[in-house]
Amino acid sequence: MRSWSVVVPAKRLGVAKTRLRPLTAARPDAEEAHRELVLALLADTVAAALACTVVDTLVVVTDDPAAAAVVTELGARVVADEPDRGLNPALEHGVRSAPGPAVAALSSDLPAVRADELAAALDAAAGTARAFVADAQGTGTTLLTAVDVPLRPRFGAGSAEAHLTSGAVALAGSWPGLVRDVDTEADLRAALLLGGGPRTTAVVARLAG
Numbered sequence: 001m002r003s004w005s006v007v008v009p010a011k012r013l014g015v016a017k018t019r020l021r022p023l024t025a026a027r028p029d030a031e032e033a034h035r036e037l038v039l040a041l042l043a044d045t046v047a048a049a050l051a052c053t054v055v056d057t058l059v060v061v062t063d064d065p066a067a068a069a070v071v072t073e074l075g076a077r078v079v080a081d082e083p084d085r086g087l088n089p090a091l092e093h094g095v096r097s098a099p100g101p102a103v104a105a106l107s108s109d110l111p112a113v114r115a116d117e118l119a120a121a122l123d124a125a126a127g128t129a130r131a132f133v134a135d136a137q138g139t140g141t142t143l144l145t146a147v148d149v150p151l152r153p154r155f156g157a158g159s160a161e162a163h164l165t166s167g168a169v170a171l172a173g174s175w176p177g178l179v180r181d182v183d184t185e186a187d188l189r190a191a192l193l194l195g196g197g198p199r200t201t202a203v204v205a206r207l208a209g
């Protein structure tokens with residue numbers, strides 16, 4: 001079984017996940033509630049990845065002090081969000097401090113991801129130079145892997161197509177939590193129906209109460 005380094009990107013909580021803002025906008029504590037929700041998504045994702053038997057090192061790329069504190073406590077390494085030129089340069093920066101030869105970039109908004117499905121996807125990727133898992137819509141990417149070659153991340157709108165065009169192999173499997181990234185309120189509902197992680201479930205229950 002291969003030991004993977006997994007890199008997870010996380011913007012500052014207050015500017016991340018703006019499409020989830022409507023969930024908290026009407027509250028008097030909207031700012032704090034939004035940050036808590038974004039942090040819960042990240043923490044559930046990181047906790048599942050750290051519980052994955054084939055993950056050796058987990059690097060979170062972030063400049064957010066609260067996010068850094070929580071993921072450090074969970075067992076992740078934190079590196080600064082450099083060079084401050086967006087998601088893909090941040091991932092390449094994270095990869096530089098991640099031991100090879102098997103590295104992966106994982107979205108930070110996967111509250112329903114389970115350690116065993118991540119392990120299955122990484123096992124499926126182990127024999128391939130570059131591979132990816134598309135999101136539930138089929139347009140985005142939740143996991144990109146590289147073994148012995150540069151990661152060359154192409155995250156962003158239409159990233160599944162961009163990763164395919166760049167030569168990465170599309171992996172398919174029964175990984176409902178791994179593909180269920182949370183961009184909108186509907187995505188969040190879908191993730192919770194699958195069985196959301198404990199932090200996201202608790203924050204959503206508190207927001208509802």
Ligand SMILES: Nc1nc2c(ncn2[C@@H]2O[C@H](COP(=O)(O)OP(=O)(O)OP(=O)(O)O)[C@@H](O)[C@H]2O)c(=O)[nH]1
Pocket residue numbers: 009010011012015016017018019020061062063081085086087090107108109183
């Ligand atoms: N470290 C780092 N993470 C980033 C950066 N840009 C995006 N991310 C993270 O990458 C993940 C996927 O990005 P998106 O789903 O587009 O997230 P987002 O930009 O926060 O969401 P919206 O504002 O709703 O578009 C999120 O967890 C972001 O926090 C960046 O410049 N640096």
Ligand SMILES: C=C(OP(=O)(O)O)C(=O)O
Pocket residue numbers: 135139140141142154155156157158159160181182183
């Ligand atoms: C950045 C991406 O995520 P999202 O679709 O969550 O914006 C992506 O899928 O490449």
